[in-house]
Amino acid sequence: xxxxxxxxxxxxxxxxxxxxxxxxxxxxxxxxxxxxxxxxxxxxxxxxxxxxxxxxxxxxxxxxxxxxxxxxxxxxxxxxxxxxxxxxxxxxxxxxxxxxxxxxxxxxxxxxxxxxxxxxxxxxxxxxxxxxxxxxxxxxxxxxxxxxxxxxxxxxxxxxxxxxxxxxxxxxxxxxxxxxxxxxxxxxxxxxxxxxxxxxxxxxxxxxxxxxx
Amino acid sequence: xxxxxxxxxxxxxxxxxxxxxxxxxxxxxxxxxxxxxxxxxxxxxxxxxxxxxxxxxxxxxxxxxxxxxxxxxxxxxxxxxxxxxxxxxxxxxxxxxxxxxxxxxxxxxxxxxxxxxxxxxxxxxxxxxxxxxxxxxxxxxxxxxxxxxxxxxxxxxxxxxxxxxxxxxxxxxxxxxxxxxxxxxxxxxxxxxxxxxxxxxxxxxxxxxxxxx
Ligand code: HEM
Ligand code: HEM
Ligand code: HEM
Ligand code: HEM
Ligand SMILES: O=C1O[C@H]([C@@H](O)CO)C(O)=C1O
Numbered sequence: 001x002x003x004x005x006x007x008x009x010x011x012x013x014x015x016x017x018x019x020x021x022x023x024x025x026x027x028x029x030x031x032x033x034x035x036x037x038x039x040x041x042x043x044x045x046x047x048x049x050x051x052x053x054x055x056x057x058x059x060x061x062x063x064x065x066x067x068x069x070x071x072x073x074x075x076x077x078x079x080x081x082x083x084x085x086x087x088x089x090x091x092x093x094x095x096x097x098x099x100x101x102x103x104x105x106x107x108x109x110x111x112x113x114x115x116x117x118x119x120x121x122x123x124x125x126x127x128x129x130x131x132x133x134x135x136x137x138x139x140x141x142x143x144x145x146x147x148x149x150x151x152x153x154x155x156x157x158x159x160x161x162x163x164x165x166x167x168x169x170x171x172x173x174x175x176x177x178x179x180x181x182x183x184x185x186x187x188x189x190x191x192x193x194x195x196x197x198x199x200x201x202x203x204x205x206x207x208x209x210x211x212x213x
Numbered sequence: 214x215x216x217x218x219x220x221x222x223x224x225x226x227x228x229x230x231x232x233x234x235x236x237x238x239x240x241x242x243x244x245x246x247x248x249x250x251x252x253x254x255x256x257x258x259x260x261x262x263x264x265x266x267x268x269x270x271x272x273x274x275x276x277x278x279x280x281x282x283x284x285x286x287x288x289x290x291x292x293x294x295x296x297x298x299x300x301x302x303x304x305x306x307x308x309x310x311x312x313x314x315x316x317x318x319x320x321x322x323x324x325x326x327x328x329x330x331x332x333x334x335x336x337x338x339x340x341x342x343x344x345x346x347x348x349x350x351x352x353x354x355x356x357x358x359x360x361x362x363x364x365x366x367x368x369x370x371x372x373x374x375x376x377x378x379x380x381x382x383x384x385x386x387x388x389x390x391x392x393x394x395x396x397x398x399x400x401x402x403x404x405x406x407x408x409x410x411x412x413x414x415x416x417x418x419x420x421x422x423x424x425x426x
Pocket of ligand 5: 039097098105176
């Protein structure tokens with residue numbers, strides 16, 4: 001439980017760092033009226049959904065040890081649903097920022113976008129299969145037991161993929177802005193975004209550690 | 214064992230893709246005489262060491278099932294040592310390419326370089342601790358059994374960190390070259406480097422799957 005608190009702290013730190021990066025250094029947010037600022041919602045929503053909520057949903061089983069199993073299942077499923085919603089809005093923000101730009105930017109050209117889409121699709125599938133297997137009333141206990149280790153393995157694997165995608169996204173944005181933010185000179189903004197990346201790695205490593213214990 | 218062959222195939226594919234990228238598209242290799250081309254050794258050596266050899270060393274325990282345990286230990290330890298040597302030369306190449314450039318480029322400013330150094334240091338520590346624990350004659354069996362699950366967990370975790378570092382490195386290089394290689398237009402070079410990234414992800418996911426089974 002000391003570890004669970006530390007993970008919570010790292011999750012909150014990641015959300016704060018990405019919000020400060022986009023809200024303060026990248027000059028805040030707008031919706032479709034200003035596609036360049038609409039982009040800024042993308043990193044924030046992806047980190048809230050696919051890093052922060054994702055980790056919290058997994059930890060639900062470790063936090064509420066004395067609550068009826070059925071209730072935890074519902075909490076776990078709902079937080080993951082929330083993660084999926086944030087991720088979807090975050091994707092809409094970045095696609096808008098490309099399509100609505102004065103000179104539109106092509107979609108789906110980068111390694112970041114390829115792994116990102118794969119991650120979100122797998123996450124959606126995992127959610128659906130989890131729901132069908134563990135909440136559908138008809139299913140035999142045998143099938144559930146058979147699927148369980150795969151549910152846990154892919155649950156952690158997809159979290160790692162989300163983290164790797166986020167690290168590439170941070171790197172892309174940092175290199176796009178390289179000269180504006182003097183990235184090579186170790187500017188404050190550069191330090192903030194590097195720290196965001198390291199916090200995400202520490203967080204995911206600890207979640208994997210807790211789950212495999 | 215079908216899986217082990219598939220992993221071998223993916224590992225070789227990754228090495229070929231990174232060699233084609235640097236050797237063909239990025240115009241080949243040189244040592245300190247031409248720092249820009251010395252850089253090209255960096256991705257190749259890091260992928261050979263910290264992705265290909267790293268995976269193979271882990272799989273040694275799954276391949277040689279009927280060989281005396283002590284022999285496998287030595288093979289496992291030696292391949293990891295080889296990985297460390299490739300990684301060190303790969304790091305020398307990139308530091309040279311910064312320090313020996315006509316106008317030197319600062320070191321250690323990027324998230325890629327931060328996570329990269331952390332990864333290599335942890336890998337070196339894991340190697341040392343593994344050697345001391347499993348090959349030092351004096352050590353009690355109890356201590357070995359206690360350390361074993363941590364050795365396996367960190368072995369896989371550091372592999373994931375190496376993969377994430379490689380993905381950021383690929384992304385950095387792609388964005389540096391964005392206009393030269395028409396990355397957004399889905400050029401052949403862009404497709405090669407995106408595929409390299411996806412192959413690395415598939416490889417590491419499969420190694421993790423095999424080890425946790
Ligand atoms: C794990 C969460 C993430 C996922 C699944 C994800 C997914 C995506 C996808 C699918 C695109 C392509 C949009 C298009 O082609 O129109 C994209 C673009 C982009 N994302 Fe993310 N992203 C994530 C996190 C981040 C973060 C944390 C950043 C940090 C700044 C970021 C920065 C970018 C940038 C700069 C682009 C535009 C360049 C490109 O198309 O690659 N992303 N993202
Ligand atoms: C994308 C969505 C999902 C992901 C990534 C995911 C991931 C995980 C992970 C990593 C664990 C292991 C937790 C631990 O051992 O502490 C887990 C456990 C579990 N999940 Fe999910 N899950 C998802 C959706 C669902 C859904 C929709 C359900 C249906 C209610 C579900 C039901 C369960 C159950 C019953 C457990 C077993 C807990 C135990 O007995 O230890 N999951 N999930
Ligand atoms: C897992 C393996 C890898 C590790 C541990 C690693 C580590 C490092 C380190 C420590 C630096 C900083 C050098 C300096 O500051 O002088 C660096 C730079 C660099 N690496 Fe890698 N690297 C890896 C893989 C790759 C790959 C596969 C590429 C693909 C092209 C790549 C591209 C770059 C680039 C472009 C730089 C210069 C920009 C910067 O300093 O971030 N790296 N790498
Ligand atoms: C950085 C270097 C190293 C890494 C990343 C690493 C990683 C791993 C991993 C992931 C496994 C699990 C393999 C499996 O279950 O199939 C493993 C097993 C093992 N490693 Fe290492 N290892 C390293 C160095 C060493 C060294 C130097 C030794 C000393 C000889 C060693 C001794 C062992 C032993 C005895 C096992 C147990 C195999 C078993 O009984 O299943 N390792 N290592
Ligand atoms: O923020 C972004 O920057 C790039 C591009 O505009 C830089 O040339 C891109 O695709 C974004 O979404």
